[in-house]
Amino acid sequence: MPDAVIVGTGPGGLAAGVTLARAGLRVDLYEGAAEIGGGLRTTSLFDDEIVHDICSAVHPTASASPFFREFDLAARGVDLLTPEISYAHPLDDGPAALAYRDLDTTAAHLGPDGRRWRALMRPLLDHSRGLTEFVLSGQRALPRDPKALLLLARGMLTHGVPPARGFTGEPARALLTGVAAHGVGRLPSPATAAVALLLGHLAHSTAGWPLPRGGSARIADALAADIIAHGGRIHTGRTITDLRELGRARAVLLDIAPKGLLQLAAGRLPARYVRALTSYRYGPGAAKVDFLVSEPVPWTDPAVGRAGTVHLGGTQAEMFRQETRTARGLPSEEPFVLLVDPAVTDPSRARPGRRPLWAYAHVPHGDHRDPTAAVRARIERWAPGFGDTVLAQRGMTPRELEAYNPNYVGGDIAAGATTLVQSVLRPTPRLDPYRTPLPGVYLCSAATPPGPGVHGMSGHLAALSALRREFGIRAAPPLGPAEAVAFPSRGPRKGSDHGHHAG
Template sequence: MTDGRPDVAVVGSGPNGLAAAITMARAGLAVELHEAAPEVGGGLRSAALFRPDVRHDLCSTAHPMARASRFLREFDLAARGVDLLVPELSYAHPLPGGRAGLAYRSLRRTCAELGPDGRRWRALMEPLLPHSRGLVDLMLSGQRSLPADPVAALLLAARLPTVGTPLARHQFAGEQAPALLAGVAAHAVGRLPSPTGAAVALLLGHLAHGTGWPLVRGGSDRIARAMAADLTAHGGRITTGRRVADLRELRGARAVLLDLGPTEFLRVAGALLPERYRRALRAFRYGPGAAKVDFLVSAPIPWADPRVGRAGTVHLGGTQREVFRQETRVARGLPGGRPFVLVVDPAVTDPGRAAGGARPVWAYAHVPNGDPTDPAELVTASIERYAPGFADTVIARQARSAAALERYNPNYVGGDISAGALTLRQSVLRPVPRWDPYRTALPGVYLCSAATPPGPGVHGMCGYLAARSALRREFGLRRAPSLSP
């Protein structure tokens, strides 16, 4: 620190902002982190919405990357007291008529319950598992270098056409297996089938049979707390409740890392940016929105197929055909239809989340960007379709439309929790085409949000990779600092 000024200023304390700040602080630099909200966390916040003894995850709740991403592997959440609970049944996909597709942590059990399609499911997923780390590191990279595990890249490339093109409609004989894949592909929040949806389906799908889809005991904010604690332990300073209005407020820091999307970056730095770069940022496309409903319920969700009640995550959208049609419709900005809905009953995996005869239920619906519609009735009806009697268990509920979600977090433009449409082009060239996607047109200023590669998810890699770039270019430090406890 020079004259009381930090070496590094970080704006935004989502998982990427925290990862960037930690990486810089562990390299021996003086770091200040600025957060507009009253508490750190971004998408890793939890709160008692209805009762003080029942906590709800306000944004993300299931974390497939928490045990898989390079940053969080090295950071070692478990060693810091963050208990990642892995459900036996990673995810489920109910279908009309009381049937369901079930993706267990056990690949063998999954294949056995898929009947004749089990053999094809095994052929799709099993070869990926021995190369899981290579596949994760490839997809959660800056995507500007050769893969460390070429076999993982080849396995992924060989599967993309059969999962991400119209061929996906002809890979299985029954309905459960294609619905399972479609539900995971829908995490890409865009038109389906597509190459990006296929890549997401293969990444998350194979992790369901590997490291699993864990939830955090006690709530997602435990991850943010552990990261903030590490930052302060290494000399970092955190300021909350202050929104940076102008980048010039941070003048004096040798490097500035922004956990902001293009729209927010233009807000704080627009006047300083070259016109050509401003045009490129304005051309960045946002994807569909998410509409959120938090429920307080009196009993576990009464799924028509009781096995679904053991799943950590549940996808609601009907058959593969229905999911593909609805996600494509939403990506085109068209309202109507039955939305794709993700549901988590955290107490299934973490019984401690239930208290006094009440438990939280978390649900997101995919809707057109900026949709102002209150989603409460729509989401309740979607769950009721596959769990008759659910509405009778609801004690209280709180809803946020896609438009309201942006007000909660300005990075979620129009409710886009992916921080930008996951098109094939924008999966790599986000937010603008540059060899170093983290450097901006301003000297010493870097973007580290999910609008940079590798994109959305609680993995910390956008922040980590942006910090590595800044360490090399601004401080001449090429060796990555240790992240271990």
């Protein structure tokens, strides 16, 4: 009988598994899909030699996360590669706006706004540890670095309240607004401004916006290997439909959306909690298109081809209008598109005449339309002739994304609408946001603080809560590779460890 059971093996579930297994508990993880990883899956789609990241590809918070800093991906053979230009934003009139890892180089390319960009980002970089530790936390305690919180609040007011002020030229406006659009919600808003400040300053940090060499599944593989090394078991192809299937484990951690909890615990939750989960707001959907192309994207501005991530949204005014319409459920033929050509950063992902391309568009929640034509048109706007390079393509609607991963309700890859209140009080206003009213049952998905992103913190913090409340263990277990042997474990487990390699 396991001490703890985890349902779902996305970043949250795997991080929870690492934390609990390191504390000496017997841990079982269940995954409905044939492969672990959730948003960290990498597989071949069109060509056996070319792998595509099915959900997430670029991981700005992976290096900044307190969990992954201690876990130390590099020491476990996961190379996080960083491009010279973290992200680019093509414009119709003039050269593209470019966010170099080097802040001064970025400022030098922004003309009169360079000084303002540096004034915004430099203090955030100086207080980066305090800022990321607060944002990537349960957000239920005062930050260790109060100045970081003041900088965040000031930036949110300056850039998140209409009219969004701070920059006079279109390149700087577009550069910041494009990263704010990662919040997948109305623009401008304080919540999306917070996303812009967090991800924007990380773009200029030493780690930048990295891609794992070989694909995102490498991160999932490293987490799973640590769980198994400490006696945990991973069961793939096993869909849990009722909590009663999990036996009498003292702790159950669920890497699932609130909608999934309502289904697994049907008839067992208090009415007030059911109402709170039912009223939980989901955000706009993502519609994804994977391409196999014959050559790099033929950008009008060649500098865009050196960026790890590309934002296709046009001017700040266009993005404000489009993202707000999308948040209201209004369809468009000109959606905001985020694009990644992985071989720019990781040349090993390409073969002669063949390379993967990853792109998704922001569309209304639950949209059923095939996104392929709209995404291709958006790329062609700033890269004429792109269509001639396409060898194969596959589009996924928000509904199909949800079928692939039930946590993406209506295609919402952020696991909840990005609003100021819901960003902090997700999924319900509870002092311990991970604990549910059911004894021993916890949520550890991106629907809990700190929210979306490959940072592992939702699972880690939920696991620490379970350790305190269910097992009386108050000291956080060490996570680093050096401590793997020294920290006590209960030894090997009987039973099968299902394969989990995803490409």
